[in-house]
Amino acid sequence: MVGLDPGRFASCLYAHLDLAHRRAVLATAGHPPPILRRPDGQAKALPLPPGLLLGIDPDADYPSAEIPLPPGTVLALYTDGLVESPGVDLDDAMSGLAVQLSRARHQPMEQLATALIHHARRTAPRTDDIALLLIGLATAG
Numbered sequence: 001m002v003g004l005d006p007g008r009f010a011s012c013l014y015a016h017l018d019l020a021h022r023r024a025v026l027a028t029a030g031h032p033p034p035i036l037r038r039p040d041g042q043a044k045a046l047p048l049p050p051g052l053l054l055g056i057d058p059d060a061d062y063p064s065a066e067i068p069l070p071p072g073t074v075l076a077l078y079t080d081g082l083v084e085s086p087g088v089d090l091d092d093a094m095s096g097l098a099v100q101l102s103r104a105r106h107q108p109m110e111q112l113a114t115a116l117i118h119h120a121r122r123t124a125p126r127t128d129d130i131a132l133l134l135i136g137l138a139t140a141g
Contacts, residue, residue, distance in 0.1 A: 003058070005055075006055075008055050009053040009054065009056060010029075010053060010054045011028075011029055011030040011031035011054070011080065012028070012030075012031055012054050013026065013027075013028050013029075013032075014026065014027045014028075014029075014062070014064075015034070015075075015077060017135070019069075019137075022069045022070060022071070022137065023066055023067065023068050023069055024066070024067050024069055025065070026064060026066075027048070027049075027063065027064040027065075028048045028049075028050065028062070029051045029052060029053055029060075029062060030050075030051065030053035030054075031080070032045075032079075032080050032082075032083055032084075033046045033047070033094070034046050034077050034078075035075075035078075035094065035098050035101055036067065036073065036074075036075055037074040037075075037098075037102060037105070038070075038072075039072030039073060039139070042102060043074075043101040043102040044095075044098050045094045045095070045097075045098060046065070047065075048065050049063040049064075049065060051063065069137050071137050071138060072137065072139045073137045074101065074112075074135065074136045075134070075135040076097070076101055076132065076133075076134055076135075077133040077134075077135070078097075078130070078131065078132045078133070079128070079129060079130060079131040079132075080128060081126060081129045081130040081131070082097065082117070082120050082130045082132060084128060085123075085125060085126060085127075086125075088123075093123070096123060097116065097119070100115065100119045101116065109134050109136055112134060113132055113134055116132060117130060117132060
């Protein structure tokens with residue numbers, strides 16, 4: 001990206017899902033961290049090692065983290081438009097999203113996605129685009 005236009009930057013979240021071994025490898029380039037809901041319903045933003053935005057340093061290092069994905073896990077990947085809003089602390093917004101993900105434990109994925117987006121729109125005005133991808137690992141049976 002540095003070679004394309006030195007004035008452009010982009011955040012990125014890389015996720016490599018290994019469903020056969022029930023794990024994911026994640027790396028971030030200035031992107032909000034995914035939120036993981038465990039099978040017991042607890043949800044939190046993943047503490048990923050930080051990486052620079054793409055387009056800043058062509059030699060930047062992007063450390064990765066591996067996480068287990070046991071049956072019943074839900075992984076929420078989203079753009080900053082879902083959590084960033086003027087005057088709202090980003091950590092508080094991500095914690096609020098995690099709480100909503102935890103509370104909506106037994107909803108089908110489509111309803112869960114709608115509930116998370118509605119929660120974001122109710123809590124603060126949104127000026128940026130919103131994208132949300134939910135990945136649910138089926139429980140046995």
